[in-house]
Amino acid sequence: MTTVVEQESATAAVPQGANREGLIFEHSKKGRRGYRLPALDVPERSDLLSPSLMRDEIANEVEVSEVDVIRHFTRLSKLNVSIDAGLYPLGSCTMKHNPRLNEELARTPGFALSHPLQADHQVQGNLELLWHIEQTLKEIFGMPRVTLQPVAGAHGELTGILMIHKALAKSGNARKFILIPDSAHGTNPASAAFAGYEVKELKSNSRGTLDLHLLEQHVDEDVAALMITVPNTLGVFETEIRKMAEILHRKGAYLYCDGANLNAFVGIARPGDMGIDLIHSNLHKTFSTPHGGGGPGAGPVGVSERLVPFLPTPTVERRDDGSFYLDDDHPDSIGRMRAFNGNFNVLVRALTYMRSMGPDGLRRIAQIAVLNANYIRARLKGTYHLPYDAPSLHEVVFSDKNQTPHEVHTLDIAKRLMDYGFHPPTIYFPLIVAGALMIEPTESEPKEELDAFCDAMLAIARECEERPELVRSAPHTTPVRRLDEARAARQPVLRWQPRSD
Numbered sequence: 001m002t003t004v005v006e007q008e009s010a011t012a013a014v015p016q017g018a019n020r021e022g023l024i025f026e027h028s029k030k031g032r033r034g035y036r037l038p039a040l041d042v043p044e045r046s047d048l049l050s051p052s053l054m055r056d057e058i059a060n061e062v063e064v065s066e067v068d069v070i071r072h073f074t075r076l077s078k079l080n081v082s083i084d085a086g087l088y089p090l091g092s093c094t095m096k097h098n099p100r101l102n103e104e105l106a107r108t109p110g111f112a113l114s115h116p117l118q119a120d121h122q123v124q125g126n127l128e129l130l131w132h133i134e135q136t137l138k139e140i141f142g143m144p145r146v147t148l149q150p151v152a153g154a155h156g157e158l159t160g161i162l163m164i165h166k167a168l169a170k171s172g173n174a175r176k177f178i179l180i181p182d183s184a185h186g187t188n189p190a191s192a193a194f195a196g197y198e199v200k201e202l203k204s205n206s207r208g209t210l211d212l213h214l215l216e217q218h219v220d221e222d223v224a225a226l227m228i229t230v231p232n233t234l235g236v237f238e239t240e241i242r243k244m245a246e247i248l249h250r251k252g253a254y255l256y257c258d259g260a261n262l263n264a265f266v267g268i269a270r271p272g273d274m275g276i277d278l279i280h281s282n283l284h285k286t287f288s289t290p291h292g293g294g295g296p297g298a299g300p301v302g303v304s305e306r307l308v309p310f311l312p313t314p315t316v317e318r319r320d321d322g323s324f325y326l327d328d329d330h331p332d333s334i335g336r337m338r339a340f341n342g343n344f345n346v347l348v349r350a351l352t353y354m355r356s357m358g359p360d361g362l363r364r365i366a367q368i369a370v371l372n373a374n375y376i377r378a379r380l381k382g383t384y385h386l387p388y389d390a391p392s393l394h395e396v397v398f399s400d401k402n403q404t405p406h407e408v409h410t411l412d413i414a415k416r417l418m419d420y421g422f423h424p425p426t427i428y429f430p431l432i433v434a435g436a437l438m439i440e441p442t443e444s445e446p447k448e449e450l451d452a453f454c455d456a457m458l459a460i461a462r463e464c465e466e467r468p469e470l471v472r473s474a475p476h477t478t479p480v481r482r483l484d485e486a487r488a489a490r491q492p493v494l495r496w497q498p499r500s501d
């Protein structure tokens with residue numbers, strides 16, 4: 001039996017024949033060509049190659065014309081959802097506009113074509129760039145030194161925890177536990193476990209933050225560090241960071257800050273001033289590098305004075321005469337975390353972004369990111385349930401509590417947003433909110449785009465009441481409907497095979 005909704009979408013929304021994507025192989029027609037080779041103008045020789053290397057038959061390749069190829073790939077490219085087409089409010093991922101100036105600079109031949117094995121004196125410009133980005137991040141973090149080696153946020157976390165481990169081991173006891181609040185990003189416990197620690201989870205309070213007395217109960221001489229995400233995954237700022245640092249430092253433990261989403265407070269507050277011992281930030285988020293699809297990224301880590309000896313090697317140093325060199329002479333270093341100098345091209349983009357924004361521009365990023373998230377919060381509050389009423393920073397977390405009485409859930413709302421032309425927000429994360437919808441608009445969205453998104457969310461809330469079936473069966477306008485995402489990830493079909501018939 002087909003439902004009313006299915007009939008409606010088949011006829012009105014997606015007429016037959018509208019989706020002509022197919023596979024390039026399926027467009028193949030015998031004899032079609034997209035090229036013309038010039039006539040042979042040298043003597044034909046068949047004795048130059050051994051017969052065993054020669055084909056007997058022309059391979060069964062796809063035969064298409066230029067127009068077939070162009071239309072095929074242009075249609076495929078339109079299936080990509082990207083920040084270049086509209087708001088992409090994936091919470092905690094900071095999908096913001098990537099200024100094209102970054103790309104231009106990263107393609108400068110001196111940067112793009114240099115080889116990682118060139119001698120220091122041949123790549124002084126590259127080393128100077130690395131040195132400048134460290135100086136800039138030192139200023140932003142309020143930390144004495146920063147390593148640029150880690151190539152992702154999670155890689156920065158691992159680097160940081162390995163430094164803590166080495167520092168503690170040197171003083172005689174590497175300790176056993178890392179404390180992590182339940183509002184932390186999911187990579188935190190994974191990185192701590194990967195570095196060999198056991199993770200103890202701390203429950204956050206009704207305001208979505210960590211209670212000091214709970215921390216105090218858990219910190220002892222077996223605890224290596226507390227890892228806090230700032231702002232946490234509810235978009236809420238921990239207000240008692242300095243006191244947390246004091247509690248930890250009294251017992252010889254460290255305070256690690258996941259600052260992946262530094263766009264919430266860059267230029268406004270400095271982690272080093274709060275007593276934080278280590279912070280990583282995701283340059284591919286806050287400092288703008290295209291990162292949909294998984295990379296490449298950069299997750300530099302800033303450290304306080306007592307962790308400087310443990311930084312990865314080599315470090316980039318400047319001599320008195322102004323020249324630069326790579327320095328391996330750090331006997332307590334945790335060693336290399338990455339071949340060569342990290343993801344150099346991401347670092348070029350990030351420095352371009354920092355320099356083109358300037359200090360005032362960077363502060364403005366944080367102000368507008370917070371303003372935009374709170375604008376969405378104000379427009380949707382009441383219609384969508386706000387599980388934590390504490391003021392939020394760069395993102396806002398709603399739940400589907402007001403929609404579940406109509407038997408419509410977060411997943412349905414997310415799918416329906418696609419029909420309205422928006423990428424869905426992060427859903428069912430953070431785990432401490434049932435049916436979470438985690439929305440991060442970022443600072444690069446104009447008010448009209450925020451309004452269009454809010455209008456869509458409000459229209460969907462009305463549909464949940466009046467036509468819940470329409471939302472439950474969404475999306476209706478996409479080439480494929482709901483997929484078995486777990487199976488697609490575990491058993492991906494990546495190679496075309498001709499049909500046997």
Ligand SMILES: *Cc1c(COP(=O)(O)O)cnc(C)c1O
Pocket residue numbers: 092093151152153154155185187229258260261282297299
């Ligand atoms: C994105 C993110 C991470 C992980 O960063 P990757 O570069 O994907 O490894 C860690 N913590 C927070 C808060 C994040 O938003």
